[in-house]
Each structure stands twice: as C-alpha cells, then as structure tokens.
Amino acid sequence: MSDCCERDARRQAVRQRQDLNGLDYLEVAGDQLSLQVYFLGKLPPQLSEKIVGEVPWLRIEGGRRVTGIRVVAVEPTIDPDPERDDFLTVFLDRYGDFSTYTLRLLGVERIDPRYDRLAFSFKIDCPTDLDCRQAPSCVEALPVEPDLNYLAKDYQSFRQLILDRWAVLMPQWREHHAADVGMALVELLAYVGDHLSYYQDAVGTEAYLDTARQRISVRRHARLVDYRLHEGCNARAWVAIESAVDFPLAAGTAFVTSLQDARANGKAIIDSELLASLPAADHELFEAMAPATIYASHSEIHFHGWGQRACCLEQGSTSATLLDAWPVDPAPNEPPALGGGERALRLKPGDVLVLEEVIGPGTGLAEDADPARRHAVRLIRVTPVQDEVLLDKHGRPTPCLDVEWSIADALPFSFCLSAIGPAPDCAYLEKVTVARGNIVLVDHGRTTPSQGQEGLGTVPAAGSSASCRCAGLPGEVRVAAGPYQPTLARGPLVFSQPLPDDDPVGGIWQAAASRLDQDVRQALPQIWLSSSRAGQGEQAWQPRYDLLASGPDDLHFVVEMDNAAIAHLRFGDGELGSAPVAGDGFQARYRVGGGTAGNVGAEAIRHLLLDGFSAGDGLRIRNPLPARGGKPAEPLAEAKLYAPRQFRKWIERAVTAADYQTLAERMGGIQRAAAKLAWTGSWYEAQLAIDPLGSEILAPLQREAIAAGLAPYRRIGHDLAVVQARYVPLYLKLHVCALPHMERAAVKAALLTVFGKKTLPGGKRGFFHPDQLSFGAGITVSSIVAAAQAVPGVQCASVTALRRQFEAANREIEQGILPLGNGEIAQLDNDPSFPEHGVLDIVVDGGR
Known part of the structure; x- marks a missing residue:
C-alpha cells in the first residue's frame, strides 16, 4: 500500500x-x-x-x-x-x-x-539549489472539465450556455416559462455572469497604463516607473497683522477673505457663527502654518536714514537699518538713561518683513503709492546698533537694528525711503516706504470637522483561525482583519508640501519667496489620522505617498484620490507598512480646499476667525502680496504622456562626469557646474567645479552642502572633490567713436556700465555679470561690438585688444573669439584695486 x-x-x-x-x-x-x-x-x-x-x-x-x-x-x-x-x-x-x-x-x-x-537515495548529500523538503504526494484528482463556450461574454450568451448545459445534465426538465423557478434561476445566474464579465473587462482595462481610466490605477502604474501623479497643492500667502496690543496666535488660526455681508463690515475679527451662516462659495479660508506672537511695535516699522536725505534702497539690496525705540521714556525728574535693556522691536532671524511703499514719492499722497512696490524678505541676521550722533528727545542714542536677508530675497526693484515733495511746498517726505512685521505664513484650506473628529468606522474581522500545538492542546486564536479602505466624507482634500526645516546653526534660512513655492510632486495630504482600541490609547498614523519604504511596524497610510475627487485611505499589509488590527476604530481630521481657488489677489484676506477674542480697534488684517502656488490635480492624459519617460530623465546615480554635473545643477544656488573624471593613479576622482548663482565665490557652507548632497549618488570607487570654478581674467580694449553732439565722458560712463558686472536698470545684466557667463562660454568679438553699438551716443566701435590677462595674444581678434575650456569662466571686474580680475580699457574719440 x-x-x-x-x-x-x-x-x-x-x-x-x-x-x-x-x-x-x-x-x-x-x-x-x-x-x-x-x-x-x-x-x-x-x-x-x-x-x-x-x-x-x-x-x-x-x-x-x-x-x-x-x-x-x-x-x-x-x-x-x-x-x-x-x-x-x-x-x-x-x-x-x-x-x-x-x-x-x-x-x-x-x-x-x-x-x-x-x-x-544514494545522492542525498549531493549539492542542490532546491528545497530538501518534499512536496506532499497526496494530490487530489482533477475534476473533469465540461466542454464550455468560453466566448460567452454577455447576458444572452450566458443564458443560452446555461440552458444548453442543463439540457445535458437534466434532460427531463423542459419547462421554459418565464415564471418557472428554474428559468428564474437561469436568468439570475446569467445576470451575475454578465456582471462578472464586465468586471473582468474593467480589470483588464485598468491593468495597463495606456488603457486605464481610473485615477487610482494610473497613479499606481505611474509609481512603478518612478513617476508621481500629483493631486495639486494649495496656495500660500503672507498676511500682515497690525495691532495696538500684543497677543499670541496659534497655528491653524483661520483667516478669511473679504465677506459680502453687512455684519462683517469694518470687523477684523469674526466668529464661527457668522461664518457658518454665509455660503461657503462666497469666501476662501486660510490657516496659519505656524504659531506666532503679534507685537504692536511690529505693525509699522520705519527705516533709519542716519541723518541722510532723499535715500533709497537700491535694487539687489540685502540689508537695511530699521528704527527702533527704547521701551520706556524717563520720568520728568529723572535723568534719561543712555540706552540699553529691552527694546521695542523684537525681530529675530527667521522673521519675515514686507517692505511696502505707503505714499507716492512724487506727491506724498497715500493714493499715489505704487501697489506693485511690495516685497517680502526673511531675516537671516539681526544686529542691534545705536546712532551716537542723532539723539532722541531725551538725549539718548537712537536705537536701530541692522537687518540682513539672503541673496534669494534681494530687492527686485529699488524702494524710495525719503524724497523732496512737489512744489510749491517742496516738503521733505519721510516714511515713503515702511516695513511690516507680524507677517504670518498662511495656506489655503479649511480644517474639518470643526468639532471633534470624523469617525471612519471599525476594522472588520474576516474570521478567526487557531492552530494545534499538539493533540489536545490548541494554540493561539488569531482574528484576521477584513478589507478596510475607508473614504472621507468631504472634499476635495488639501495637499501641501511640508515646510523644510531651517538650520539656524549653519546659518541656512529658507528665503521668503521659497516658502511660498511648493514642489507639487512632494505635496502630502493634510490629514491627521488616529486609531484606538478598547483598553488601549490612541495611535497616530502618518500619511505617505506610497508604502514602498515603510516597515512592518510603521504606522503609515496612503491617500488615493479617485475620479470624483473622493479620498480613499489604503493601509499596509504587515510587511510594507503596518496592517490595521480587527476591532480598531479610526478617526480623522483633515483639511478641504486647495487648488487654484486659493490664488487670491493682494488685499483679499481681511478677517481673522476667532471666537471670544478682542484685540481692540487697532487690529487690521491684510495680505500685501497676492497668494500663489495653488495648482490643480494633474490630468490623467498628462501622466500617461510623461510617466513612461520619466525614469530616463531623473538621474538617481552618478557614473559619468555628466551625471555629476546634472545632479549638482539640480541643487539650488548653482548657475552651472562642470565635472570631469581624473585618474589619480589608483582610482578616479570626480572633480566638480561650481559656478555659484549671483557670485564668483563658492562659500564653504555651500561647498559642504553640495558634497553632502552628491554623496548618496556617488559611484563606489569614485572620490569626489567640489572646487571653485576657475575664472579667467580678461584684458579688453575698445576703440569707440562718439557722435558729434555727445560728450565723450558720458559715452564712456555708459560703456563702463554696460560692460560692468552689476545689474542694470530694468533688470538687464551687465555684459560681465557673474550670471551672464558660465563654463566654456567663449567671448566673441561680434557680441562685444554689438553691445557697444547699442549704447546711445556711439557712432562706431571696434575691439583693438582681447586676450587673457597677463598672457600674450593668441589671434583672438583674427579668429573672432576668445575660447575657454569646459572648466573656465570669463572674468572682467575692471576693479583698479584688483587688476588680476580683469581690465577694461575704453578709448573714446569724436564727440565733444
């Protein structure tokens, strides 16, 4: 046997x-x-x-x-x-x-x-790559398959197929009347078969990116080829708060756009009851992204001119001096203190100021202030100083604050600080431009539900299982969780990119402009999910774009949006992300809104939503600058077009020199990079030369950040050296003939400006601006002549000398170009103190 x-x-x-x-x-x-x-x-x-x-x-x-x-x-x-x-x-x-x-x-x-x-077996110890455990030999016999028509796909064909089969199995049954129970059963089975056939076709359709019609299917297909189908992101804005008193502001405090309701006229603060009585489509809601403290002294901050008049902050400026104040005036019979102690302004690095022109510099009228002359800067350095020359009314030194902001927040245009007013008064106008403190970063969206949390039900139990340890001794009973994919009751769900962490120790503060911009493909859903079980506390779950990097104990989940913008929550399986346990109850708070609806204009946000709070009559809420960054969800057609090619464009490793260059240029603050692989005698070294944006000097912190950012992509066996770009100083001599009615000095001054390294009025860069030239960009004679000829007052121009500084000419004029290597950048600062940085010699004839 x-x-x-x-x-x-x-x-x-x-x-x-x-x-x-x-x-x-x-x-x-x-x-x-x-x-x-x-x-x-x-x-x-x-x-x-x-x-x-x-x-x-x-x-x-x-x-x-x-x-x-x-x-x-x-x-x-x-x-x-x-x-x-x-x-x-x-x-x-x-x-x-x-x-x-x-x-x-x-x-x-x-x-x-x-x-x-x-x-x-004699060969039991012979090496093999198969499992030594044998498969069980007790195999059930396969059933005899009936001869079926597998081309049946709809109700009628299924009905006929079942009738034909029953004619073979039950030849004595011949009743085909519609009221017969047999016919009712046949038609019911045909209906179920038709439904299942449709479901099979739908599954087959969703199995491929080109044919998929459901947003969730396209999202998953695209992720397999490293393409993120985004759901848009919400808008952000800077809100300025003017207040007569100091008060704290909690994160999540709501700000409301202008309300077309008489009950809200003239009110900076409204309550929830009033807002609930208004149609939701008539206003937009924004919420503070971080807590803040509102100071009365920061409502309007003036600039200090150090006793000088008709001043302005030039385009490209990254620093200014603010006028501070001593907190308490001395008593009538007490001598004034010489200063010191706590001051009125409490600015610190990381705070944001909005520079705003409040009166017209030509008329002195508030109505003539240019609403376009507003700019947000984020402070990276605050230094208290005193003006020992200009004293206040008590004879004390004038307290001031020197503030600096990053080059990314450099002024895009000049700001007039003081000016001479119009005739006949010709009055001296001060405070033409002021700085607004109490700037709060808000983003579009409304947290819901307003009271408590939204219940998402309980994880069902699919059944229980138990194993026997041995005869008569049962093992542990395990309760398996059933399918659990809850949906949110309201929408559309807000997606937003988390704010990056600043590094105050390293002096790296994200610029004000960057805090409004978002990478839409890094945006995550704004939802706070928790689970609870009887006898245990709550557990907080974190949203992720996918669960590919999640471990079995990570409380992560994914939000997937369907075609109707309904949010579906998906959890892990116990290996990629923790799986929900049967009996767990889930609750959620989330935000709705987002998209382009939040891109409101300047001065649109006018109200603060607080219940039972009063800040007096001096409270004013406004956004000096328009909100921006709100984007809609990505269309499916766009994802189908770009997803198959995305993984070929986005480099995730550095093997060749071009890979190092591409990865470096992906980082911020870099105009261009040049890389080469140099053999050191034992291995290769990737030498990466950096051309920083807006500068000719690579800061040590930036060098370290670039090296650290490239380390995860570096090929094993490659050393990495990040170096300063090699600048090639030039000697350029121009011979210019001025028009008869032009002054030679004025023409030469204009030429020096055009061929300088600064930004020209109107935003155009000088010919030798650091960002105008980069690696390997040779200097052509024709471009120099064309730039000179474009200067007003120039009749003709020619290049008489063009060569590398301190080197002999190498037929550059004859060939029409001064060539540069891949790792070289032209430099011509024309600074008399540093002739080794390039010299410009201009000879002007003619004119007067």
Whole structure:
C-alpha cells in the first residue's frame, strides 16, 4: 500500500514491544559505498555478528541505470546501553544512480511488516539549489472539465450556455416559462455572469497604463516607473497683522477673505457663527502654518536714514537699518538713561518683513503709492546698533537694528525711503516706504470637522483561525482583519508640501519667496489620522505617498484620490507598512480646499476667525502680496504622456562626469557646474567645479552642502572633490567713436556700465555679470561690438585688444573669439584695486 501520513504512532508502539523489531532509518556514507542502518531496538540475532561475503538477510532493490547492487559485508555496532538502539554498517559492491532504492530484510524473524524495508537515495548529500523538503504526494484528482463556450461574454450568451448545459445534465426538465423557478434561476445566474464579465473587462482595462481610466490605477502604474501623479497643492500667502496690543496666535488660526455681508463690515475679527451662516462659495479660508506672537511695535516699522536725505534702497539690496525705540521714556525728574535693556522691536532671524511703499514719492499722497512696490524678505541676521550722533528727545542714542536677508530675497526693484515733495511746498517726505512685521505664513484650506473628529468606522474581522500545538492542546486564536479602505466624507482634500526645516546653526534660512513655492510632486495630504482600541490609547498614523519604504511596524497610510475627487485611505499589509488590527476604530481630521481657488489677489484676506477674542480697534488684517502656488490635480492624459519617460530623465546615480554635473545643477544656488573624471593613479576622482548663482565665490557652507548632497549618488570607487570654478581674467580694449553732439565722458560712463558686472536698470545684466557667463562660454568679438553699438551716443566701435590677462595674444581678434575650456569662466571686474580680475580699457574719440 502506498500512503502518505503526517503522524506515525505505530513506530513508537513497535519500539516498546520487546518481541518486535524493524528498520528505523539509514544514513548513506560520503563515499556512497556503505550504509548505516538503524533498527527499532536491538539488532536481530541473525545480524548481530560480522559477516563478510554474501548476506542472505539483506537485499538492495531498485535503480534505473545501476541495478543489481549486492551487499558484500555487514558489521554490527552494539550499544552497551540497553535503552539505546544498535545500528548495522552495510557494505556494497558499488553505488547507485539518482533513482530511489529500497533496502529489504529477508527471512528475519519478528520483524513488523510495516518496517521491513527502507526507501533511500544514494545522492542525498549531493549539492542542490532546491528545497530538501518534499512536496506532499497526496494530490487530489482533477475534476473533469465540461466542454464550455468560453466566448460567452454577455447576458444572452450566458443564458443560452446555461440552458444548453442543463439540457445535458437534466434532460427531463423542459419547462421554459418565464415564471418557472428554474428559468428564474437561469436568468439570475446569467445576470451575475454578465456582471462578472464586465468586471473582468474593467480589470483588464485598468491593468495597463495606456488603457486605464481610473485615477487610482494610473497613479499606481505611474509609481512603478518612478513617476508621481500629483493631486495639486494649495496656495500660500503672507498676511500682515497690525495691532495696538500684543497677543499670541496659534497655528491653524483661520483667516478669511473679504465677506459680502453687512455684519462683517469694518470687523477684523469674526466668529464661527457668522461664518457658518454665509455660503461657503462666497469666501476662501486660510490657516496659519505656524504659531506666532503679534507685537504692536511690529505693525509699522520705519527705516533709519542716519541723518541722510532723499535715500533709497537700491535694487539687489540685502540689508537695511530699521528704527527702533527704547521701551520706556524717563520720568520728568529723572535723568534719561543712555540706552540699553529691552527694546521695542523684537525681530529675530527667521522673521519675515514686507517692505511696502505707503505714499507716492512724487506727491506724498497715500493714493499715489505704487501697489506693485511690495516685497517680502526673511531675516537671516539681526544686529542691534545705536546712532551716537542723532539723539532722541531725551538725549539718548537712537536705537536701530541692522537687518540682513539672503541673496534669494534681494530687492527686485529699488524702494524710495525719503524724497523732496512737489512744489510749491517742496516738503521733505519721510516714511515713503515702511516695513511690516507680524507677517504670518498662511495656506489655503479649511480644517474639518470643526468639532471633534470624523469617525471612519471599525476594522472588520474576516474570521478567526487557531492552530494545534499538539493533540489536545490548541494554540493561539488569531482574528484576521477584513478589507478596510475607508473614504472621507468631504472634499476635495488639501495637499501641501511640508515646510523644510531651517538650520539656524549653519546659518541656512529658507528665503521668503521659497516658502511660498511648493514642489507639487512632494505635496502630502493634510490629514491627521488616529486609531484606538478598547483598553488601549490612541495611535497616530502618518500619511505617505506610497508604502514602498515603510516597515512592518510603521504606522503609515496612503491617500488615493479617485475620479470624483473622493479620498480613499489604503493601509499596509504587515510587511510594507503596518496592517490595521480587527476591532480598531479610526478617526480623522483633515483639511478641504486647495487648488487654484486659493490664488487670491493682494488685499483679499481681511478677517481673522476667532471666537471670544478682542484685540481692540487697532487690529487690521491684510495680505500685501497676492497668494500663489495653488495648482490643480494633474490630468490623467498628462501622466500617461510623461510617466513612461520619466525614469530616463531623473538621474538617481552618478557614473559619468555628466551625471555629476546634472545632479549638482539640480541643487539650488548653482548657475552651472562642470565635472570631469581624473585618474589619480589608483582610482578616479570626480572633480566638480561650481559656478555659484549671483557670485564668483563658492562659500564653504555651500561647498559642504553640495558634497553632502552628491554623496548618496556617488559611484563606489569614485572620490569626489567640489572646487571653485576657475575664472579667467580678461584684458579688453575698445576703440569707440562718439557722435558729434555727445560728450565723450558720458559715452564712456555708459560703456563702463554696460560692460560692468552689476545689474542694470530694468533688470538687464551687465555684459560681465557673474550670471551672464558660465563654463566654456567663449567671448566673441561680434557680441562685444554689438553691445557697444547699442549704447546711445556711439557712432562706431571696434575691439583693438582681447586676450587673457597677463598672457600674450593668441589671434583672438583674427579668429573672432576668445575660447575657454569646459572648466573656465570669463572674468572682467575692471576693479583698479584688483587688476588680476580683469581690465577694461575704453578709448573714446569724436564727440565733444
């Protein structure tokens, strides 16, 4: 009999019987010429002595290529312990093939017939890459498949198919009346088959990116090729708060755009009851992204001119001096203090100021102020100073603050600080431009539900399972969680990129302009999810774009938006992200809104939503600059177009020199990079030259940041060296003929400006501005002549000398170009103090 059993209780019963014996197991020696055979107890008497030659008690059967293997000797090993089994070493004349052989006992008395033979293989110790565990041989017989028409795909074909099958199975049934229960069952099954057929077609459609129609399917397909289908992002804005008192402002405090309701006229603060009574489509809601403290002294901050008049902050400025104040005036009979102690302004690095022109510099009227002359800057350095020359009314030094902001926030245009007013008064106008403090970063969206949290139900139980440790001892009962993919009741859900962390220690503060901009593909859903279980506390879950990097214990989840903008929540499976446990209840708070609806104009945000709070009559809420950054969800057609090619464009490793260059230029603050692989004698070194944006000097912090950013992409075996770009100083001589009515000095001054390194009025850069030239950009004679000819007052111009500084000419004028290498950048500062940075010599003839 051939059987397959998982438990063998008979073996132990035979072992306990003193009058029965049998084969237990055997081991094949390494040379495959001997077997160690173990018995269920002591050896039988016939095999308890050493035998050399033919052994009639043992026989080897089986084999396909190698057969007839003979036993040539046996040698018993008797264990002196009566409780331990003996074994018999069986010597063979040769070894077998890879088939299964059987060792049989013949003529041995008192052997249990169930254990008179052992199946074995000579090749048990041969190396293999397969699992040694054998598959169970108990295989169920396959059912006989009926001959069906698999082309049936709709209701009618399914109905006919079932009737044809029933005609074979039940030929006696002939009732085809519609009211018959048999026909009702046939039509019901045909309907279910039609529904399942449609579902199969839909699944097949969603299985490919080109044919998928559901947003969730396209999102998952695109992620497989490293393309992120984005759901848009919300808009952000700077809100300025003017207040007569100091008060704290919590994160999440709501700001509302102008309300077309008489009850809100003239009110800076409104309550929830008033807002709830208004149509939601009539206003937009913004919420503070971080807590803040509102100071009355920051409502309007004036600039300090150091006693100078008709001043302005020039375009490109990154610093200014603000007028501060001592906090308390001295008593009438007390001498004034010389200053010191706490001041009125409490600005610190990281704070944002909005520079705003408040009166027209030509008229002195507030109505003539240019609303376009507003700019936000984020402070990176605040230094208290005193003006010892200009004293206040008490004879104390004037307190001031020197503030600086990053080059990314450099002024895009000039700001007039003071001016001479119009005739006939010709009054001196001060405070033309002021700085607004109390600037709060807000983003579009409304947190809902307003009270408590939205319940998302309980994770269902799909059933329980238990395992048996052994007979009569059950194991632990496990409750399996059923399908749980809740949806949010309201929408559309807000997506927003988290604010990056600043590094105050390293002096790296994100610019004000950058805090309004978002990478839409890094935006995450604004949802706060928690789960609770009876007798246990709450657990907070974190949203992620996907769960590919999540571990089995990470409480992460994914939000997927369908075609109707309904948010579906998806959890992990216990390997990629933690799986919900049956019985857990989930609650959520989230924000709705986002998209382009939040891109409101300047002065649109006018109200603060606070219940039971009053800041007096001096409170004013406004956004001096328009909100920006709100983007709609990406269309499916766009994702299908770009996703298949995205992984080829986005480099994730640096192997060639071009890879290092591309990865470096992906970082901020870099105009261009040039890279080459240099052999050091033992390995390659990637030498990366950097042309920083807006400067000719690579700061040490920027150098370290670039090296750290490239480290994860560096190829193993490559060293990395980030170096300053090699600047090539030039010597340029121009001969210009001025028009007869032009002054030669004025023409030369204009030429020096055009061929300078500064930004010209109107935003155009000078010919040798650091950002105008980059690696390998040769200087052509024709471009120099064209720039000179464009200067008003120039009749004709020619280049008489063009070469590298401190080097002889190399036919640059004859060839029409001064060539530069891939790692070289032209430099011509024309600074008399540093002639090694380039010299410009202009000779002007003609004119007057």
